[in-house]
Amino acid sequence: MKNIFEKDLSGEMVSPNEPGYEALISDIFATIKTATEMNTGYRTSEEVREYMKQILGKPLEKSTTVLPPLYIDYGKPITIGKGCFIQQCCTFFGRGGITIGNDVFIGPKVNLITINHDPNPENRSATYGRPIVIEDKAWIGINSTILPGVRIGYGAIVGAGSVVTKDVPPMTVVAGNPARFIKGIEA
Template structure:
């Protein structure tokens, strides 16, 4: 592969294929990252009303986000083009998304201040450390992620779950459960009623 397109890269990422360091795919990822940095700098560099924030977020993700989506800057994304946002999603200030491996936020998801969502790991072998291993993060409908949480690659959080502030989520969390701590552990069911 002499030169990789953004579409080639997204197909490989979504398939969960390793992205070798300094490969055409890695270079395509770097090009898109520079575009994400440009958009984030515009988003975070001055005041924008809600419509302006949504317009820049739409430019970042590559499709028009729903009018019900809310975001309080600052916000950064390493890539931008592998984020899927449902309706009534709210992302609070200071969040960082490493979305190359794919991030899906279901309808009604609330993402607390300073949350980090990561979808890439580096190879463990020091000789291959520049290689990237993508794994998607899926956050279900009506999930609440508490402030300063970290969601690691490959995690799925089920509908209606709550993640306590400051938690590091390294394993899937079932629907309707509360998980807290580092590493996060399920402690009880969400109280409803």
């Protein structure tokens, strides 16, 4: 039988009424506390790297830059590759799993949201996750939102202010709400 963390990461419905939910919420609050400490006041890149190690449960690649503030609910299911640049004021809801490849640019105020609620109003407090994958060399424009279960392909660009509800093919530009194909990218 899966514990609540395994259920959550596997995409099964998780309810506040089930055993283990308090442990999940405790971990979320611990992550938020660490992120809030990182976000309060000026931090050197070394200090940010140490906070991110606590949040992710693993070291952040030395070649990757994270500019606080970063709002994050749960960091352990998040993997961030080499050479990434994550701008300030981003929100990562990581419970469903986020994989960020190498050399990914994430603009300010980007939202990576892996969790959704049960559409049944009688069970609306229950949630389920779907992973987000951002492949190498993708660029997510300012104030964009990537919704649960979306894969952003290699080298793709998500235009500023977009809401991405479906997978984005490699080497394409998408934009809008919902994001739609704009053009291909010549290599």
